[in-house]
Amino acid sequence: MELGAIASFTKMGVVSIFRPPYKKSITRRQMDEIGAGSLPIVTLTGLFMGLVLALQGIVELRNIGATSYIGRAIGTTVIRELGPVLSSMMVAARAGSAIAAELASMAIGEQIDAFRAEGSDPIKKLVEPRLVACTLMMPVLTVICDFIAFFGGWIIACQIVQITSFFYWDSLFEVLTPAFIWGGLVKSVTFGFLIGAVACYSGMSTSFGSSGVGQATTRSVVISSISILAVDFLLTKIFIITWW
Amino acid sequence: MAIPVIELRDVTLDYGSEVVVDRVNLAVKRGETKVILGPSGVGKSTILKAILGLLKPKAGEVIIHGTPISKLPERELVKMRLRMAMVFQSGALFDSMTVGENVSFRLREHAMAGEEEIERRVHEVLTFVGMHGAVRLSPAQLSGGMKKRVAIARALAPDPEVFLFDEPTTGLDPINLFNIEQLVLKLKQRQNTSLVIVTHDVESAERLADSIVILHGGKFIFEGTPEELKKNSDKRVRAFLDPGASQWGGANNV
Numbered sequence: 212m213e214l215g216a217i218a219s220f221t222k223m224g225v226v227s228i229f230r231p232p233y234k235k236s237i238t239r240r241q242m243d244e245i246g247a248g249s250l251p252i253v254t255l256t257g258l259f260m261g262l263v264l265a266l267q268g269i270v271e272l273r274n275i276g277a278t279s280y281i282g283r284a285i286g287t288t289v290i291r292e293l294g295p296v297l298s299s300m301m302v303a304a305r306a307g308s309a310i311a312a313e314l315a316s317m318a319i320g321e322q323i324d325a326f327r328a329e330g331s332d333p334i335k336k337l338v339e340p341r342l343v344a345c346t347l348m349m350p351v352l353t354v355i356c357d358f359i360a361f362f363g364g365w366i367i368a369c370q371i372v373q374i375t376s377f378f379y380w381d382s383l384f385e386v387l388t389p390a391f392i393w394g395g396l397v398k399s400v401t402f403g404f405l406i407g408a409v410a411c412y413s414g415m416s417t418s419f420g421s422s423g424v425g426q427a428t429t430r431s432v433v434i435s436s437i438s439i440l441a442v443d444f445l446l447t448k449i450f451i452i453t454w455w
Numbered sequence: 456m457a458i459p460v461i462e463l464r465d466v467t468l469d470y471g472s473e474v475v476v477d478r479v480n481l482a483v484k485r486g487e488t489k490v491i492l493g494p495s496g497v498g499k500s501t502i503l504k505a506i507l508g509l510l511k512p513k514a515g516e517v518i519i520h521g522t523p524i525s526k527l528p529e530r531e532l533v534k535m536r537l538r539m540a541m542v543f544q545s546g547a548l549f550d551s552m553t554v555g556e557n558v559s560f561r562l563r564e565h566a567m568a569g570e571e572e573i574e575r576r577v578h579e580v581l582t583f584v585g586m587h588g589a590v591r592l593s594p595a596q597l598s599g600g601m602k603k604r605v606a607i608a609r610a611l612a613p614d615p616e617v618f619l620f621d622e623p624t625t626g627l628d629p630i631n632l633f634n635i636e637q638l639v640l641k642l643k644q645r646q647n648t649s650l651v652i653v654t655h656d657v658e659s660a661e662r663l664a665d666s667i668v669i670l671h672g673g674k675f676i677f678e679g680t681p682e683e684l685k686k687n688s689d690k691r692v693r694a695f696l697d698p699g700a701s702q703w704g705g706a707n708n709v
Contacts, residue, residue: 317550320545320547320550321543321544321545321547322547322548322549322550324504324509324543324547325541325543325547325548325549326549327507327509327536328507328509328536328539328540328541328543329536329560329561329564329609330533330534330536330537330561330564330565331560331561331564
């Protein structure tokens with residue numbers, strides 16, 4: 212039932228995106244809050260993802276004498292799967308929850324009703340800029356996360372395990388094909404859109420006092436995370452059949 | 456006979472399976488101040504939201520300026536809303552904006568005037584409510600009484616024909632209560648301005664109202680002038696006015 216409500220709410224948001232006037236300044240502010248605000252956490256996620264992947268990968272590859280392929284393993288895993296998924300999870304936890312809490316506070320404080328009472332459209336004013344900002348900033352953050360993860364992998368592979376930088380980067384760039392790059396970007400755009408839609412819905416549908424803010428925040432993170440994982444599976448299946 | 460500015464015909468309002476207002480009728484004439492009185496949580500604010508078209512009735516019709524609004528497309532509904540202004544219980548000021556931006560919101564949003572005229576109007580209405588120095592403050596810097604005064608200024612800025620007040624004096628200290636009541640009385644003096652005030656404060660209602668309705672159990676159990684209210688002998692009405700020995704309140708029932 213909630214999925215139906217989210218779908219119908221999202222449809223209103225999407226329709227609003229294609230209907231002028233455009234709230235450019237609010238959207239820019241949201242892009243700054245979501246993008247710049249999530250950058251530290253996404254950077255750290257990328258770094259530790261790269262470090263751990265390299266450690267785990269080298270242990271396995273050493274058994275078969277193929278440690279020089281570590282760049283390839285990291286490149287494939289990060290760009291196709293872990294980069295978009297983990298960075299999106301972090302953005303859902305940081306920016307999605309903030310959006311849900313902000314809109315929930317506004318709903319409880321009757322500000323959403325006040326927008327409508329003033330003849331304004333809260334979907335246009337509040338939902339559209341956040342939806343657009345999440346959708347546009349997520350691929351940017353994913354690309355940054357991916358490169359930091361590559362760098363993290365390089366630290367372990369080249370500085371600790373003594374694989375040459377040339378081998379590492381050469382094997383890594385081998386897998387950065389347009390199909391993989393575009394696949395990763397399509398995933399991150401989709402996840403960004405999902406995060407924005409779920410966070411806005413969770414916030415604006417709040418109606419139970421101050422405890423509702425906490426519930427909206429939790430609901431936003433849980434639904435976003437599950438949706439990201441489910442949609443990731445679906446997109447991966449589609450990409451394997453078509454592009455990859 | 457003049458058409459009422461606001462009319463409710465057999466209106467039923469619900470939240471899911473719970474009916475909060477059951478087939479009520481109400482008419483507000485031009486220039487009239489109608490007070491909807493009743494204990495907290497009986498659906499008084501819900502009626503205001505229905506009048507604004509924020510809530511669709513389960514049954515019946517809300518008629519504004521002679522036009523039934525339940526089937527109006529959103530664009531027409533917005534036009535209708537722009538002829539009214541609501542002061543919410545909490546003030547509902549937009550906390551991402553300054554006081555000045557809040558007050559000028561509708562004027563700018565709907566390009567109702569040029570920038571110079573908007574500035575002048577903002578100054579004028581903030582002066583009217585005694586908040587002329589607060590134009591650059593954010594709502595977080597204001598007290599409860601100040602928020603209500605700014606909310607009144609925001610309602611006043613576009614010069615609407617109808618004001619809807621949701622519990623304007625609730626939670627205020629006696630000085631702020633007096634100030635807000637004086638503001639409402641000043642609004643009453645404006646020609647052709649209709650006010651609908653929702654409150655549970657009987658004394659405030661008697662001071663402000665031209666006519667009063669009492670909502671109880673989803674129905675209006677009284678309609679008349681403040682003088683008629685004082686003389687009314689209906690048990691339920693007396694119980695609300697004098698709750699000491701009633702089913703509506705009092706320590707005896709705890």
